[in-house]
Amino acid sequence: MKTKLNGILLIFTLLVFQFSNAQERIITGIVNDVNNLPLPGVNVLIKGTTTGTQTDFDGKYSLSAKSGDVLVFSYVGLKTQEIIVAESNTINISMEEDSESLDEIIITAVGIKRKPDEITTANQVVKSEELNQANNPDAVQALAGKVSGLQINTTSAGLAPNTQITLRGNRSISGNNNALIVIDNVVSTAQTLSSLDPNTIESLNVLKGPNGAALYGEQGAAGVIIVTTKKGSKNASKFNINIISSATFEEIAFLPETQNRFGQGWGGNIETVDQGSWGVPYNGIDIPIGTPDANGNFRYFPYMHIEDNILPFFNTGVNLQNAISISAGDVDNGYLNFSYLNQDLDGIIPDSKLTKNNFSLTTGKKLGKFSVQGIARYTSQKTEDVNANMYRQLMNTPGNVPIEAFSSGDNNDHWTIYETSPYWTLRNNRGFGNRNIFDLSAELSYEFNDHISSVLRSSVRTTTNETEIRRNAFEDNLNFVFGDRSIRSFYQVDNDREQFIYTDFLVNFDYNLTEDITFKSNIGFNATDRKYNREFIGGFDLAVPGLFQLSNITSIPEFDESNIRQRTSAIFGQVDLGYKDYLFLNITGRNDWNSVLPKQNRSFFYPSLGVSFIPTRAFENLKSDILYKAKLSASYVKTGNATALGPQQLSTVGVNDTFFPGTGLVPIVAQTTLVDQNIKPEFINSFEANANLEFLNRQGPRLTLDISASLSKNTDQILAISSSSPTGFFNTLINVGETRSKSLEIDLGFTPLKTEDFEFNGRIGFSTFRTTVEKVTDQSDRVQVANLGTAGAFAIEGQEFPQILGTAYQRDEQGRVVIDANGNPLIDSELKILGQATPDYILNFGFNFRYKGFRLAAVGDYRTGHQFFSGIKRQLSGQGRTFDTTFNDRQPFVFPNSTVEGSGVTNTTVLTAGGGNLQPLGEAYAYYTGDHNNIDENFIVDATAFKLREVSLTYDFSTKIVESLNLSRLSVGVSGRNLLTILPKSNLDYNDPEFAGRFGLATYGITPPTRYYTFNVNLSF
Amino acid sequence: MKKIKNILVLILVTSICFTSCDDYLDVNDSIDNPNLSELNPNQLIVGAQSRSAETYTNRVNRIGNWMGVAWSGNYLAFNDAYGPESRYQFSTTFYNDVWDNLYRFTSNFATIENYEDGRNWNNQKAAAKILKTFYFQYIVDLYGDAPYTEAFQGSDFLFPTYDDAQDIYIDLINTLDEAIALINSGTDLEPFGSSDITFNGDMDKWLAFANTVKLRLLVRLILKAETDSELLTFVNSKFTDLNTATFIDEDVVINPGYTNSDDRQNPFWEVYGANPVGVLTNQGRQTGPSLFAFNLLTNSNDERLNRIWKTNPDSGVFAGTPQNGNGNSAAIGDGILKGPDADLPIMLSSESYFLQAEAIQRGYLNGNAQSMFNMGIQSSYDFLGAGDASSYISDNDTDIDLGFNGGNPLRAILTQKWIALTSVSGAELWIEYNRTGYPSNLPLPENSTDTNIPLRLLYPASEYSGNSNNVINQTRSDAFTSKIFWDVN
Secondary structure, eight states: OHHHHHHHHHHHHHHHHHHOTTSOEEEEEEEEETTSOBOTTOEEEETTSSOEEEOOTTSEEEEEEOTTOEEEEEOTTBOOEEEEOOSOSBOOEEEOBOTHHHHOOEEOGGGOEEOGGGOOSOEEEEEHHHHTTTOOSOHHHHTTTTSTTEEEEEOOOSSSOOEEEEESSOOOSSSOOSOEEEETTEEEOHHHHHHSOGGGEEEEEEEOSTTHHHHHGGGGTTOEEEEEEOOSOSSTTSOEEEEEEEEEEEEEOOOOOOOSSBOSEETTEEOTTOSOBOSSBOOOOEEEESSOOTTSOOEEEESSOOTTTTGGGOOOEEEEEEEEEEEEEETTTEEEEEEEEEEEEEOSSTTOEEEEEEEEEEEEEEETTEEEEEEEEEEEEEEEEESSOHHHHHTTSOTTOOGGGGOSOOTTSOSOSSSOOHHHHHHHEEEEEEEEEEEEEEEEEEEOSSSEEEEEEEEEEEEEEEEEEEEOOBOOOSOOTTOOOOBOOEEEEEEEEEEEEEEEEEEEEEEESSSSEEEEEEEEEEEEEEEEEEEEEEEEOBSSTTOOOGGGBOSOOEEEEEEEEEEEEEEEEEEEEEETTTEEEEEEEEEEEETTSOGGGOEEEEEEEEEEEOHHHHSGGGOOSSEEEEEEEEEEEEEEEOTTSOTTOSSOBEEEOOOBTTTTBOOEEEOSEEEOTTOOOEEEEEEEEEEEEEEEESSSEEEEEEEEEEEEEEEEEEEEEEOOGGGTOSEEEEEEEEEEEEEEEEEEEEEEEEOSSEEEEEEEEEEEEEEEEEEOOSSOSEEEEEEETTEEEEEETTSBSSEEEEOOBOBOTTOOEEEOTTSOBOBOSSOEEEEESSOSEEEEEEEEEEETTEEEEEEEEEEESOEEEEHHHHHHHHTTOSGGGGGGGGSOBOOTTEEETTTOSBOSSOOBSOSSSSOHHHHHHHHIIIIIHHOGGGGEEEOOEEEEEEEEEEEEOOHHHHHHTTOSEEEEEEEEEEEEEEOOTTOSSSOOGGGGTTTTEEOOOSSOOEEEEEEEEEEEO | OHHHHHHHHHHHHHHHHHHHHHHHHOOOSOSSSOBGGGOOHHHHHHHHHHHHHHHIIIIIHHHHHHHTTSEEEOTTTSTTTTHHHHTTOOSTTTTHHHHHHHHHHHHHHHHHHTOOSSSOOHHHHHHHHHHHHHHHHHHHHHHSSBOOTTTTOGGGGSSOOOBOHHHHHHHHHHHHHHHHHHHHTOSSOOOOGGGOTTTTTOHHHHHHHHHHHHHHHHHHHHHHHTTOHHHHHHHHHHHHHHTTOOOOOSOEEEOSOOOSSTTTSOHHHHHHSBOTTOOBOHHHHTEEEBHHHHHHHHHTTOTTHHHHEEOOTTTOOOOOBOTTOOSOOOEEOTTTOOOTTOOEEEEOHHHHHHHHHHHHHTTSSOSOHHHHHHHHHHHHHHHHTOOOOHHHHHHTTTOTTTOTTSSOHHHHHHHHHHHHHTTTSHHHHHHHHHHHOOSTTOOOOTTOOOSSOOOOOOOOHHHHHHOTTTSOOOOTTHHHHOOOTTOOO
């Protein structure tokens, strides 16, 4: 059949040739893959034109071309081929796998370029197209779900939420667990990355293991994200312009669920000016609430529960962001990339605003053996917000109060006389911020010859913050007996600036020792210098109300300054040896000097050793259609750090209280924190093994499996422990014994469907991370590392870290709660283990569907097995708002599974919350605000959470439409973040467990947790 | 060749860096604050005196006034006024700052004691020893066994072990003897000058103060010593020294320059008085006399009633309330709240007289107990600005609680001391009640299900988190059953 067809074709083409000699003629052919199977859907294009076609189901194509034309055959996942049309009218080709990834060079630590196979630690590269597929206007948020093991945790809400980027969870008890951000080879911050127009990013290389530390020092121990921005443009001959516009809407995701049975009151009685919900049961009868209005009339509202009654306080947040980037030129001829980003945000708290402008300019040129590059970035950010935690204040609102009725802003017009009106606070207690970041860096490279090159880089980042607090006075003229709510006017100016200088110098060697053995080496030097200073001055009682000027202060102002200086230097070196294309060895060594450590411990050295091996390339017959590629790597890395120790913290100093004017006296006393004078850096020895397997290659692997396991031992962890006050100090920074950690990450990637029009791929990851305390100190087997009231996070010898401990019910051997003769539960004299703060495991997933120009992506995760202490639940309980406080209708009850002290039998008669002489609701109030509130165990909550973090839908307009508009790309998208959070029954939306941080202690954020919806347009021309 | 040259360049660059590296990294010295070890005793003793006194006058005073049933809450005006105190919510966080701050601030006296720079700071060191003893006595009186020999030594003893309370007492008495010896030995002394915000460098007054603190320690030991012959021998020998000693005859007050400005007010005024623009504090507004205290003074026509307490400016009420009761109460009076710039008393001369009276009455000191008793009352009147006490003394002379000739002089001495030290040295009210049982019939809070007035504070949360191997485990019931060592009742 085939031969016959070919024969007919030959005759046909000969005929055509007769007619079109040196003219256009029909070229036909068949495109096969390496296994000689026909490939449908291959693009065939005449270079430099828009003329082209696609192969049919049998891999065949035909198109008209003339001699000398260049046919470009391209297909996703395969290597693009170019064939010049010669005499023959038949061009059959066999397309190979895209080996570009093999030759691909990626930028690793300190700008060293490597091939992916040479990397002996877990890493992942995210390219521009992938990063921007959902047009997320924030480069940090855009990374979510694209890298396994990478977590972007928003740990607070508010105008500029605190975002933590962690790789493989928390590795250090006390030190830094955030991934280091490096932009264009210069150490930077997640904040700066967030300010970059994502379109200006060329690629991100995420080094997950601790190997980054070998070259970046202690800051790199928790992983490194190496960001490379675009240099010049793809089309060097013209200006390429890209515009991205987005609008994001923010709303409250959830508020704590509260009881709906009892309303405003105290001690079991209705008190219509109170913050507590200790009144009588709701009865729907109109009662006067709060203070009288401006006309002296009380306002009546039904005494009944209002669901989420504080919700009307908040607005829908709106965040408008526009960015334009312009690029031109290339490295040889000189290039220029400019971008401007503008953000205008109104937060969910009324009258809270943020305006941000970011300018970025990158330029460079290669001149013979020299090449230079310079980058200048400037960010200015202005904020205005209320200067108080409104969320905490609002949660003191009883459930029956319609807060919008008290929104006049007059502090005398309030539902309680015990606190300031949030509406007054909103208008009269304001914070202003003005931040400027200047970021300048330059790079000079010189190539001595083909084998030796050197590079010198330097950068200066200056951050200035100017903040002001402006508060108006309020005079309480209602003269309630209950306390004076007068507020004094206040004005404070607080300015700080930080300068961070980073310099490194690197010499690179690159030799082929034999035909099979390659040798690369780098030797480098690095120094950093950080200088920070802050001054503030503030005072009360402004002479002219509303004039916020320091000279208008009439009280003795409070003022102070603080200064911080830290310097580090390091030498480092590394050797890479490669054997053929399948065996690689990497050795590094680094010596750090850090000014924060005592002189005798200032210098510390740490090495690493890594091997990677590609068996499918070493043994050709291992490679099959099923197992397409396998890479095995293992590494041993030792890293040292002193991140838990701050600059100037080593000295034990005297701190002064306020001076006394006219006396010359300043009361100085010892500070409350002590640092061990022989404190040493913390060392982490870790061993990591990785397997990366690719299966079923059909235009790229259809199934990938990445397994990474690590064991690490931390010695001499630096911890601030709560110390015994008799030491003279409240906290002590010491080297704490030893911990061991193990982690396992399994990542399964799959692409069940992949055609030109339709693609579905997904990723499911499992990760678990465990730290066990082997030893605390010689004298103690337990230390507290963080606390919230009496609940705290502890490191306990032999136990997993961190453990949440707190006050608990005293129980007998049978587990019964011991109560006294009056029914009051006894508090155990020792703090009990109430939970663990680390999840048993985290499951995360990401899915991508693409149909033609449409792309739908979703990212989420599920974590479980851990607990947290909810400060919100505790506060709500004290105010009588939790469901727990309505147990048995607030009537005396037999404490479940209890025993009266000394009786030895299960209690069936002695009543709790009924032992005194008060009326029952009063007894309930006394019990819940007393014993119940003192037992931390009551406020431990299951931290399990399922979170749908991001869903996005994008549409890329087809080439035809785009070209007709004279554009090169046009896409629109809609996405939602934090869309769905599913919490277990014990967490009645008290806290987002992530806000509890790594120690499992959660309190109020600036606002309740929020969700976001974004609409965006991205166009290039 | 070229390669070698390049390597040489590199070595040169790195070696330049390393010769200067050490200097480069010498940037860790404290910039903003002086090193503690470089502060001389005059620089450190101002803060040590004022911050310790602040803890004493506020938290130690407050818990004592409450547990000694001198104070109560202004309940009708304030829901939950003094809630935890009213309900005896003893826990590891109940007044835990008393322990933490007494240790924190007295550690500065220990730093002064150990300061060496070749100069003679004996006077300052003596003052530091006296004040350390003064405050440390309250740690023992409120908690019993406590870290002492291993205390104040920073990272040398991160987990200090507990010493026996009585051993600490004995060492505190010996420390006072050391202080007295230091004062008596002095030549070439560094002048104290204005840094002495207690006695302005008058070492005779420091001597008298040392003797009075020693007297207080010894008086506390008497009843215990009468059950323990070894201790009795020690107590007797120390009393012998005191027979020739002088005691304070004027109030011991400190004043670093209090003025009506934020953070610079007299610390008692700051909490219970008013802010610099005259807004009364809520703490002050919720505080009033207990019904017991109010009645005791009212029924004896005590002129001090209108000086210790005054009509509540909010409600116009002049009355006491039972603890954990309800009703409006009077407010703290002008004899106590003398002003934002007033001196802060840490030991009244009346206490000195009552201590002498008790020691004489019990036969440990020579002298006339009744005249000391009378001087104690008069000096209390003087402190409060209540005028002449003689008619009050004679009118109540045969009252069993208030009069020396009422049949029980010790009961009268201790009850009068209780009145005199109200709101000033509140801790003495509570401690002395537990030691002696006077004043008689102190009532429990209303609705209380406990059977007696608490005997002590519980070890604080910081010990459970920071010193768990050494701390003595306690539950709430220990506050009612676990006696301080001198409590032999």
